[in-house]
Amino acid sequence: MESKELLRQYQAGERTFSRADLHAAHLRGTVMPGVDLSGANLGDADLMAADLTEADLRWADLSQANLKKSILARARLEGTNLRHANLSQADLREATFEGANLEAADLSGANLEKASLWGANLEEARLTKANLRQANLEMAALWDADLEDADLYGAQMRGSVLGGARITDEQLAQTASLQEATLPDGTKHL
Numbered sequence: 001m002e003s004k005e006l007l008r009q010y011q012a013g014e015r016t017f018s019r020a021d022l023h024a025a026h027l028r029g030t031v032m033p034g035v036d037l038s039g040a041n042l043g044d045a046d047l048m049a050a051d052l053t054e055a056d057l058r059w060a061d062l063s064q065a066n067l068k069k070s071i072l073a074r075a076r077l078e079g080t081n082l083r084h085a086n087l088s089q090a091d092l093r094e095a096t097f098e099g100a101n102l103e104a105a106d107l108s109g110a111n112l113e114k115a116s117l118w119g120a121n122l123e124e125a126r127l128t129k130a131n132l133r134q135a136n137l138e139m140a141a142l143w144d145a146d147l148e149d150a151d152l153y154g155a156q157m158r159g160s161v162l163g164g165a166r167i168t169d170e171q172l173a174q175t176a177s178l179q180e181a182t183l184p185d186g187t188k189h190l
Contacts (some may be wrong), residue, residue: 001017001020001022001023001080002025003022003025003026003027003105004168005018005037005112006020006022006025006027006147007027007030007032010032010035010177011062013034014034015034017036017037017040018036018037018038018039018040018056019038019039019040019041020037020040020041021040022037022040022041022042022045023041023042023043023044023045024043024044024045024046025042025045025046025073026045026046027045027046027050028044028046028047028048028049028050028066029048029049029050029173030047030050030051031050031051032050032051032052032055032146033051033054033055034053034055035052035055035056036053036055036056037055037056037057038056038057038058038059038060038076039058039059039060040057040060040061040063041060042057042060042062042065043057043061043062043063043064043065043081043167044063044064044065045062045065045066046065046066047065047066047067047070048066048067048068048069048070048145049068049069050067050070050071051070051071052070052071052072053071053072053073053075053077054073054074055072055075055114055154056075056076057061057072057075057076057077057080058076058077058078058079058080059078059079059080060077060080060081060087061080061081062080062081062082063081063082063083063084063085064083064084064085065082065085065086066085066086067085067086067087067090068086068087068088068089069088069089069090070087070090070091070177071090071091071096072090072091072095073091073092073095074093074094074095075092075095075096075097076095076096077095077097077100077107078096078097078098078099078100079098079099080097080098080101081090081099081100081101082097082100082101082102082190083101083102083103083104083105084103084104084105085102085105085106086105086106087102087105087106087107087110087115088106088107088108088110088126089108089109089110090107090110090111090132091110091111092107092110092111092112092115093111093112093113093114093115094113094114094115095112095115095116096115096116096118096162097115097116097117097120098116098118098119098120099118099119099120099127100117100120100121101121101140102117102120102121102122102125103119103121103122103124103125104123104124104125104126105126106120106125106126107125107126107127107130108126108127108128108129108130109128109129109130110127110130111130111131111132111185112131112132112135113132113133113134113135113136114132114133114135115132115136116126116135116136117135117136117137117141118136118137118138118140119138119139119140120137120140120141121140121141122137122140122141122142122144123141123142123143123144123145124145125142125145125146126146127145127146127147127150128146128147128148128149128150129148129149129150130147130150130151131151132148132150132151132152132155133151133152133153133154133155134154134155134156134176135152135155135156136155136156137155137156137160138157138158138159138177139158139159139160140161140162141158141160141161142160142161142162142163142165143163143164143165144161144164144165144166145160145161145162145165145166145167146147146165147165147166147167147171148166148167150167150171151174152167152171152172152174152175153174153175154175154176155174155175155176156176156177157175157176157177157178157181158177158178158179158180158181159179159180159181160178160181160182160184161181162181162182162183162184163182163183163184163186164184165184166184167184173189
């Protein structure tokens with residue numbers, strides 16, 4: 001499907017585009033709140049500054065997509081492939097990333113307040129200066145993640161794996177729960 005056709009149909013009232021092939025689509029700055037792109041191929045797509053508030057992107061391929069400064073507040077991204085995606089400075093408040101692959105994704109400066117990242121793969125993800133206040137990071141894999149200056153106040157990190165993560169003791173003290181988490185030095189928090 002071409003980007004122009006997607007936008008034309010969206011403006012005509014269509015909201016469901018599940019499994020659409022939009023690989024490398026140019027959708028920069030588009031406004032499509034509530035769109036259903038579940039299972040769609042958006043790998044390498046340019047969605048910079050797009051408004052996808054409350055979008056359904058479950059099981060979509062957004063690998064290497066540019067989502068810098070995009071709005072994905074309350075979006076559904078369960079099982080989504082965001083490997084190497086650029087989500088820097090994105091609004092991801094209350095978004096659901098359960099079981100999503102965010103390996104080596106750039107989330108620097110992103111707002112993930114109250115987002116659910118339960119069981120997400122954040123290995124080697126860049127989360128510098130990200131807002132993770134009250135986010136659910138339970139069972140998340142954060143191997144070698146960069147959490148420098150990230151705000152973890154009230155974050156749930158029960159059972160998360162932080163091996164090799166760049167994080168301070170001060171940040172860990174801000175979290176609401178570290179039970180059963182594997183800390184950067186390899187020790188287990190009880």
